[in-house]
Amino acid sequence: MALNHDELLKKVNPIYFSAKGCLILLAETGDPDLVNFCNGVDTEQLTAAATAQDPQITRGRIISLDVRYNMWNVLAEETDCQTIVDLPCGYLPHCLTAARLKKNYYGFDLPIVTDEISSVASKFMTDREKNFVHYHGVDATNYFSMRNALRGVEGKICIITDGLLGYFNRNDLKAVCENVNRLLREFGGCWYTSDSQFTDLMAITYAALTGGGREEMLAANDSGRRQVADSEDENIFSAGTLEERRRFMEACGFSVKSFRYPEKLRVIPSLKDEPALMNQLLSAYGEIEEWVLTAEETNAAERIDLPFAQKFSVSDGVLSVQLRGRLDTITAPKLLEEYEACREKFSFAEIKIDASELSYVSYAGLRAFRIMCEALEDSRRFKILNAGDDLKKSLAADFLDAI
Ligand SMILES: C[S@@+](CC[C@H](N)C(=O)[O-])C[C@H]1O[C@@H](n2cnc3c(N)ncnc32)[C@H](O)[C@@H]1O
Numbered sequence: 001m002a003l004n005h006d007e008l009l010k011k012v013n014p015i016y017f018s019a020k021g022c023l024i025l026l027a028e029t030g031d032p033d034l035v036n037f038c039n040g041v042d043t044e045q046l047t048a049a050a051t052a053q054d055p056q057i058t059r060g061r062i063i064s065l066d067v068r069y070n071m072w073n074v075l076a077e078e079t080d081c082q083t084i085v086d087l088p089c090g091y092l093p094h095c096l097t098a099a100r101l102k103k104n105y106y107g108f109d110l111p112i113v114t115d116e117i118s119s120v121a122s123k124f125m126t127d128r129e130k131n132f133v134h135y136h137g138v139d140a141t142n143y144f145s146m147r148n149a150l151r152g153v154e155g156k157i158c159i160i161t162d163g164l165l166g167y168f169n170r171n172d173l174k175a176v177c178e179n180v181n182r183l184l185r186e187f188g189g190c191w192y193t194s195d196s197q198f199t200d201l202m203a204i205t206y207a208a209l210t211g212g213g214r215e216e217m218l219a220a221n222d223s224g225r226r227q228v229a230d231s232e233d234e235n236i237f238s239a240g241t242l243e244e245r246r247r248f249m250e251a252c253g254f255s256v257k258s259f260r261y262p263e264k265l266r267v268i269p270s271l272k273d274e275p276a277l278m279n280q281l282l283s284a285y286g287e288i289e290e291w292v293l294t295a296e297e298t299n300a301a302e303r304i305d306l307p308f309a310q311k312f313s314v315s316d317g318v319l320s321v322q323l324r325g326r327l328d329t330i331t332a333p334k335l336l337e338e339y340e341a342c343r344e345k346f347s348f349a350e351i352k353i354d355a356s357e358l359s360y361v362s363y364a365g366l367r368a369f370r371i372m373c374e375a376l377e378d379s380r381r382f383k384i385l386n387a388g389d390d391l392k393k394s395l396a397a398d399f400l401d402a403i
Pocket of ligand 1: 018087091138139141164329
């Protein structure tokens with residue numbers, strides 16, 4: 001039976017799943033906004049998965065998420081930018097924080113996430129608060145999806161990223177950072193991210209709770225990440241050192257400044273009844289760097305992509321697909337949709353992708369290719385022809401034999 005658009009979105013980009021897990025865990029803190037949002041989203045398949053961990057690991061995760069959640073709120077209050085971009089917003093109620101501060105909130109995430117969370121959020125806002133809140137389905141690897149969503153915005157923007165960079169493959173990580181850099185060069189402002197050391201934060205929390213080592217938490221976290229990310233092509237935010245991450249950001253055109261959690265975060269709300277533990281943790285977090293990045297002038301060429309287009313034909317048992325533009329989270333479901341329709345009508349034993357006009361393939365595009373390739377009886381008959389040199393680099397890890 002043909003899959004609907006939502007199911008196709010899930011197939012090409014399962015990372016969105018991780019964000020519901022974060023909301024479920026955070027709702028355990030009892031914060032009323034988090035509880036309301038958690039009750040509003042569809043969490044049916046997730047509750048068991050999110051909590052099916054060793055209780056100390058789960059507690060460590062909840063406290064670390066609470067720390068990052070509240071740090072986001074502190075930064076939103078502190079910034080002198082009138083517009084805050086929550087990239088990626090997931091399912092968290094940060095829109096309420098921003099609207100109560102009378103700041104414009106732009107919640108950016110994959111369309112499958114923003115479609116659901118925007119309608120949940122609207123139930124918990126007054127009409128006046130709703131004026132401050134804008135959700136947009138974007139793909140962070142796609143500059144124009146974010147730029148278009150910011151149409152009409154004036155003045156500096158403050159982008160806050162919590163839980164994104166470690167999930168990408170190397171190619172997409174670079175694209176996302178270059179896109180954010182380009183937005184900041186255009187609007188001014190800054191980019192805060194706790195992704196600089198997000199696994200270390202969890203490991204330190206776990207060690208303080210249990211008196212044990214950090215390794216168990218790091219291993220649990222890595223296995224969770226691998227279920228949703230493309231592990232064969234790890235990036236430095238999942239596998240590198242802090243110094244490598246900093247150098248990478250500098251190479252993308254950012255000036256990187258850091259501050260420590262205790263400088264800005266004075267309380268951990270979920271631990272307010274356990275002051276000794278709270279103070280112990282806050283002092284342990286002195287090790288962790290949070291970053292604030294600003295864009296430097298650069299001469300980097302700005303990419304222009306052709307609009308996405310696809311043309312299918314079947315002859316002599318070969319499905320030929322001509323692709324143009326970007327194959328990413330937004331466009332990959334369209335490819336799969338038409339591919340599924342072809343499969344229902346025709347039989348074919350070989351697939352040839354003409355990539356001569358394909359400018360970019362994100363991990364969502366790679367997933368779509370993988371689905372098509374694996375459905376063939378002989379996966380060696382999946383071919384990607386005429387790919388340019390840059391594209392070949394992004395395809396090489398998964399499709400070396402096909403290009
Ligand atoms: C670990 S969650 C973090 C979400 C939120 N900041 C939080 O703390 O709960 C990762 C989020 O990244 C989003 N995401 C994954 N790939 C993306 C992309 N290419 N563009 C925009 N968002 C993306 C997922 O949908 C998911 O909501």
